[in-house]
Amino acid sequence: MAFTGIATVVYGAPDLTLAKKLFSDWGLKEASRGKTAAVFITGAGGQVIACPENTPGLPPRISEQSNFREIVWGVSDQKHLVALAENLARDRAVTLDKAGTLHTTDDSGVHIGFRLWKPAAIKAGNPTIYNQPRLRARVNAVGTTYARAAPHRIGHAAFFVPDVKVAERFYVKRLGFWLSDRYAGGAAVFLRHAARSDHHNLFMLKSRTGGIDLHHFAYEVNDVHEVFGGGLYFSRRQWATAVGPGRHPISSAYFWYFRNPLGGMMEYFCDPDFVTEKWQPHNYKMNRFSEWHLADGIHVPEGGPVRPSLAMAKAIDEAGKAAR
Numbered sequence: 001m002a003f004t005g006i007a008t009v010v011y012g013a014p015d016l017t018l019a020k021k022l023f024s025d026w027g028l029k030e031a032s033r034g035k036t037a038a039v040f041i042t043g044a045g046g047q048v049i050a051c052p053e054n055t056p057g058l059p060p061r062i063s064e065q066s067n068f069r070e071i072v073w074g075v076s077d078q079k080h081l082v083a084l085a086e087n088l089a090r091d092r093a094v095t096l097d098k099a100g101t102l103h104t105t106d107d108s109g110v111h112i113g114f115r116l117w118k119p120a121a122i123k124a125g126n127p128t129i130y131n132q133p134r135l136r137a138r139v140n141a142v143g144t145t146y147a148r149a150a151p152h153r154i155g156h157a158a159f160f161v162p163d164v165k166v167a168e169r170f171y172v173k174r175l176g177f178w179l180s181d182r183y184a185g186g187a188a189v190f191l192r193h194a195a196r197s198d199h200h201n202l203f204m205l206k207s208r209t210g211g212i213d214l215h216h217f218a219y220e221v222n223d224v225h226e227v228f229g230g231g232l233y234f235s236r237r238q239w240a241t242a243v244g245p246g247r248h249p250i251s252s253a254y255f256w257y258f259r260n261p262l263g264g265m266m267e268y269f270c271d272p273d274f275v276t277e278k279w280q281p282h283n284y285k286m287n288r289f290s291e292w293h294l295a296d297g298i299h300v301p302e303g304g305p306v307r308p309s310l311a312m313a314k315a316i317d318e319a320g321k322a323a324r
């Protein structure tokens with residue numbers, strides 16, 4: 001399959017005005033205005049759509065706590081889209097809408113779709129120049145700063161799933177995704193949609209509840225200066241930090257996560273590892289990973305969503321060790 005990236009993300013929005021402020025403050029461009037839905041786009045043309053909750057045809061929530069509705073993957077050509085439809089229709093309902101987008105669910109129950117989509121080309125810009133102790137490369141010039149972010153693309157999605165192995169099997173065996181890395185003991189898996197790709201486009205974490213939920217969507221920006229510029233601006237607009245700024249031990253990316261009132265989190269990131277068919281997947285131990293702090297960093301309201309704790313992640317790790 002020839003996937004081109006995350007083409008569309010759909011949320012239900014009880015307050016469309018608030019959703020518009022959210023995505024506008026995030027740095028996305030509003031592509032169309034209307035009472036029916038708000039459509040925002042990244043630099044590459046990926047869409048983030050906020051729909052009123054009673055919109056006909058809107059997929060249902062995947063959890064009580066989240067208003068996430070669907071992720072749509074871009075596909076390069078019609079031949080692949082047809083092949084996907086035939087493949088998935090063997091064992092699940094697949095529908096085709098008027099715009100040519102396929103809609104179905106993955107084996108974990110997450111609403112997924114596919115549509116023809118070609119990301120807009122990246123305009124060549126000046127590379128970020130850093131001064132290091134032994135190399136003063138930027139001379140007589142002030143460093144780059146950003147007043148706010150303008151995310152180029154939606155780089156990856158992350159979901160809580162009841163069984164990480166089931167999720168991995170679906171995306172690798174049925175869709176042809178590639179395994180990048182795993183957390184030991186079935187705690188989580190990093191997948192990518194092409195052999196030559198960013199380290200991950202999809203991150204699946206073991207759910208503590210046995211249910212599914214959105215964890216986050218990540219938006220790529222140019223460099224760490226834009227992570228900071230965007231994060232500081234978004235903070236000043238009164239949106240709450242979930243975790244960060246910081247750096248991932250896996251994938252090497254710099255990040256800043258914010259809470260998304262529509263569900264899960266939103267992440268600015270930059271400088272991810274880029275891997276090829278030569279990449280050898282790791283089976284990492286839990287104690288290395290800051291990603292688990294993300295789950296711990298989310299505020300859990302009384303009676304609200306239950307997120308995996310670091311202690312629970314370590315328990316999974318121990319169980320995995322015992323099983324080996």
Ligand SMILES: [Fe+2]
Pocket residue numbers: 156158216217218267
């Ligand atoms: Fe992420």
